[in-house]
Structures are given as C-alpha cells and as structure tokens.
Amino acid sequence: MSVADRKAREKEALKALILKGAKKLFLEKGIEQTTIRNIADEIDYSVGTVYVYFKDKNDILHNLHSIGFQDLGNCFQELFTIEDPMERLRKMGIVYIKFAIENQEMYDLMFNLKAPMEFLEKSDSDFWDEGIETFGLVKKTVEECINKGHFEGHDVESLSFMIWSLVHGMCCLEIRQRTKGVKFASPDTILFDGYNAYLKIIDKL
Amino acid sequence: MSVADRKAREKEALKALILKGAKKLFLEKGIEQTTIRNIADEIDYSVGTVYVYFKDKNDILHNLHSIGFQDLGNCFQELFTIEDPMERLRKMGIVYIKFAIENQEMYDLMFNLKAPMEFLEKSDSDFWDEGIETFGLVKKTVEECINKGHFEGHDVESLSFMIWSLVHGMCCLEIRQRTKGVKFASPDTILFDGYNAYLKIIDKL
DNA sequence: TTACAAAAATGAACAGTGTTCAAAAAAAAT
DNA sequence: ATTTTTTTTGAACACTGTTCATTTTTGTAA
Numbered sequence: 001m002s003v004a005d006r007k008a009r010e011k012e013a014l015k016a017l018i019l020k021g022a023k024k025l026f027l028e029k030g031i032e033q034t035t036i037r038n039i040a041d042e043i044d045y046s047v048g049t050v051y052v053y054f055k056d057k058n059d060i061l062h063n064l065h066s067i068g069f070q071d072l073g074n075c076f077q078e079l080f081t082i083e084d085p086m087e088r089l090r091k092m093g094i095v096y097i098k099f100a101i102e103n104q105e106m107y108d109l110m111f112n113l114k115a116p117m118e119f120l121e122k123s124d125s126d127f128w129d130e131g132i133e134t135f136g137l138v139k140k141t142v143e144e145c146i147n148k149g150h151f152e153g154h155d156v157e158s159l160s161f162m163i164w165s166l167v168h169g170m171c172c173l174e175i176r177q178r179t180k181g182v183k184f185a186s187p188d189t190i191l192f193d194g195y196n197a198y199l200k201i202i203d204k205l
Numbered sequence: 206m207s208v209a210d211r212k213a214r215e216k217e218a219l220k221a222l223i224l225k226g227a228k229k230l231f232l233e234k235g236i237e238q239t240t241i242r243n244i245a246d247e248i249d250y251s252v253g254t255v256y257v258y259f260k261d262k263n264d265i266l267h268n269l270h271s272i273g274f275q276d277l278g279n280c281f282q283e284l285f286t287i288e289d290p291m292e293r294l295r296k297m298g299i300v301y302i303k304f305a306i307e308n309q310e311m312y313d314l315m316f317n318l319k320a321p322m323e324f325l326e327k328s329d330s331d332f333w334d335e336g337i338e339t340f341g342l343v344k345k346t347v348e349e350c351i352n353k354g355h356f357e358g359h360d361v362e363s364l365s366f367m368i369w370s371l372v373h374g375m376c377c378l379e380i381r382q383r384t385k386g387v388k389f390a391s392p393d394t395i396l397f398d399g400y401n402a403y404l405k406i407i408d409k410l
Numbered sequence: 411t412t413a414c415a416a417a418a419a420t421g422a423a424c425a426g427t428g429t430t431c432a433a434a435a436a437a438a439a440t
Numbered sequence: 441a442t443t444t445t446t447t448t449t450g451a452a453c454a455c456t457g458t459t460c461a462t463t464t465t466t467g468t469a470a
Binding site (some may be wrong): 025032110111113114117120125126128131132135151153154155157158159161162164166167168169170173174176177178179180181182183184186191193194195196197198200201204205 | 237316317318319320325331332333335337340358359360362363364366367369370371372373374375377378381382383384385386387388389390391395398399400401402403405406409410
Binding site for chain 1 (some may be wrong): 457460
C-alpha cells in the first residue's frame with residue numbers, strides 16, 4: 001500500500017506545483033498573457049505533463065479560483081471574532097475591497113472571468129460551492145444585524161445581494177480600469193469615499 | 206473635390222460595414238468566439254482589408270464600445286423628460302439594468318472587457334470620453350437630488366460612484382454567471398429584489 | 411542483477427488565433 | 441491608351457491550446 005500511497009502523494013504534489021507555477025506567472029504577467037508553455041517552462045516540465053494533471057486551461061483556472069476562495073474565506077473567518085454584526089459587516093467590506101485590490105488577478109479569476117464557471121458547467125456538479133459558502137458568511141452577518149433590529153423592512157437575501165453587488169461593483173470598476181479616465185475629483189480615494197458613503201447609509205438603517 | 210469626398214464616404218461606409226458585421230457576430234456567438242476571419246467572411250472581404258480600416262482587434266472593440274455608449278446615452282437622455290430628479294434616478298437604474306441584461310455582450314464590452322481601455326491607453330488621448338459623459342448624467346441627477354434636499358451629508362461624486370457601483374455590480378454578477386449556482390431563494394427576481402432594496406434605502410435618505 | 415510490465419513524462423504535430431506585407435487588382439489621372 | 445494612385449488580397453509568420461504515439465522512468469519479480 002505504501003508505494004501507491006506515495007504515488008498518490010507525488011501526484012498531488014505535482015498538481016500543486018503546476019498550480020503554484022501558474023499562480024506565480026498569473027500574478028507576474030497576467031492571466032491572459034500566461035500560456036500553458038509558460039507554466040510548463042516555469043516548473044521544468046513539458047507541456048504534455050500539464051495535460052496529464054489537468055483536463056485543460058479552464059481546469060487550472062477553476063482550481064486557482066478555488067484557492068482564491070480559500071484565501072478570502074480565511075480573511076472572512078477572522079472577522080467572526082467580532083461579536084457586533086454591524087461592526088463585522090462594516091469591516092467585511094473593507095477586507096473584501098482590500099483583498100480585491102491586493103490580489104487583482106485572483107479577484108478577477110474568482111468573480112469576473114468566465115473560465116471557472118464554464119468549467120463548472122461542463123463538470124458533473126452544477127453548484128458554485130465556493131460562492132455559496134463565501135456569500136453565506138455575508139448572509140449570516142446580515143441576518144444577525146436584522147435579528148438585532150437593524151435594516152427594518154428588508155429581507156436577508158435581497159439586502160445581502162445588494163451589499164455584495166455594491167462592493168463588487170466598486171472593485172470591478174477599479175480593476176477593469178473604469179475608474180481611471182473618468183476624471184474623479186480625488187481618484188486615489190474614490191473607492192473608500194464610495195465605501196464611506198455606503199457606511200453612512202447602513203448606519204442610519 | 207467630389208471624387209475625394211466620395212472616397213471618404215466609401216471609406217466610412219466600409220468601416221461601418223465591418224463594425225456592423227462584427228457586432229452581428231458578437232451578438233450571435235460571443236466576442237471571444239468571433240475571429241477577424243469570421244468578420245471578414247461575414248461581409249465578403251478579405252482579412253487584410255479589415256486591417257486597412259482598423260489598427261487591430263482592440264480598435265474594433267473600442268469602436269463598438271463607443272457605439273454601445275451612444276445607445277445607452279440615448280436611453281439616458283430620454284429619462285431627462287422626467288422633472289423630478291429622484292424619480293429620474295430611480296428609473297435610471299432600471300434602464301441601466303435593462304440595457305445590461307438585454308445587451309449582455311455589449312455591456313460586457315463597455316464596462317468589463319480590458320480591450321477598449323487598452324486601446325485607449327495606447328492612443329493619444331488618455332480620457333475615457335464615453336465614460337465621462339455617461340457618468341456625468343448620473344452625477345447631474347444626483348446633484349439635482351441633493352439640491353432638492355435629499356441625501357443630506359453626502360457629496361455628489363462619492364454617492365454617484367456608489368450608486369453606479371451598486372447597479373453595475375448586480376449586472377456584472379449576473380452577466381458573469383455569479384448569480385447562478387449561488388442558490389438564491391428566488392433566482393429569477395434577485396436582480397430586481399436587490400434593486401428594490403436599494404430603492405427603499407434611497408427613498409429614506 | 412536482469413527482464414519484464416506499468417506508470418509517467420515527453421515534444422512533435424494539428425488546427426486555430428491575430429497580424430503583416432509584397433503582390434495583384436481596381437480606380438483615377440494623365 | 442498609359443501611367444499613377446488607391447484599394448484589396450491571401451499566403452506566410454509567430455503564436456495559442458490541445459492531442460497522442462513514443463520514450464523514459466519506475467516498480468516488481470525471477
């Protein structure tokens with residue numbers, strides 16, 4: 001059994017090595033500019049080997065997208081040391097924006113690129129587990145806020161989706177270069193100015 | 206002079222023909238799946254001709270992105286028959302979402318794809334005129350609201366950006382398939398449920 | 411150690427992409 | 441009718457993701 005075990009471990013290790021190399025190149029030169037040949041070169045294996053361990057490029061992208069959600073999930077989990085749900089919700093947005101800006105390529109992969117979703121569609125399961133889980137943490141926090149008497153007249157899901165959209169939209173516009181060139185009075189702080197406008201609003205609700 | 210004039214007109218016509226063919230194919234089979242050869246075939250010209258009239262693929266995408274903004278701009282202009290700025294702002298979001306959902310590929314091109322912005326970067330002008338103009342209509346409406354006593358304690362630009370982000374975020378998540386697979390209680394209406402949550406909020410401000 | 415079988419890694423080859431540019435065809439000017 | 445200018449062409453180039461027969465490496469048993 002020990003040989004088969006080791007082989008299984010080695011397979012996992014090489015899979016991880018490929019993903020590590022891919023992530024490195026993605027961060028260095030962008031996802032679109034990274035080719036399978038680049039990845040193979042980076043880890044000193046041949047192109048063919050990459051295709052032994054991954055079905056296609058979307059497979060790699062989907063795996064990396066999942067890794068991104070683990071990272072974001074960890075950031076979110078830390079927030080649950082905060083008891084007050086309103087305070088947690090406020091911080092959650094900050095953490096989300098910070099994550100998006102500091103990991104633009106990964107964020108793009110997680111929430112913008114079609115590839116991971118296309119891989120999902122062509123696979124057996126139809127559910128976006130990473131999305132469900134992470135959005136669940138937002139919903140949970142919003143629900144606690146409502147239970148404490150905030151957000152009267154709103155229901156959990158609509159409000160959570162609205163908040164997600166709001167923060168995602170800001171990150172999206174920034175990452176996809178739509179905030180540049182629009183001539184904001186203070187372009188460097190517009191993201192946090194926008195977020196502060198949102199904070200002012202939910203505090204009144 | 207008349208020969209040169211006719212030639213100039215013919216050049217414009219062929220340019221428009223290429224864009225028309227490109228747009229048709231984009232809507233039919235998606236932007237990523239459309240090649241320059243496809244476009245050339247569609248209008249019965251050779252690949253080379255396309256490159257006489259457009260610098261590269263980004264050039265075509267940027268031109269089509271501008272056309273999209275003309276369409277959206279027209280939709281927005283119609284809203285200015287509404288006197289009450291609050292009512293106009295409410296309808297503006299609806300029109301925006303409707304446009305995004307009914308013209309997904311065009312919306313993607315206008316607000317999501319990197320291509321049009323990359324073309325802008327490599328051109329002489331650094332300003333995103335289409336974005337400035339369209340966002341200007343939002344800012345103008347928000348400003349009128351503020352002048353009428355709404356949104357106390359908020360400044361035009363931050364709030365306008367927040368609203369844009371909110372609506373854009375919803376459209377974005379929908380178009381890039383992030384609302385599917387997240388197991389919403391009512392997936393078909395989540396976009397408008399989210400928008401209604403936003404309406405409830407701004408009415409109170 | 412050697413012989414064989416199973417597993418893993420390879421890279422040339424394929425069909426496709428955006429892009430270029432010398433040559434050909436068409437139009438205009440003489 | 442001839443020359444010049446403009447417009448159009450499509451083969452060719454360097455690149456992409458992907459495949460798969462072949463080679464290399466590894467594990468097992470005599």
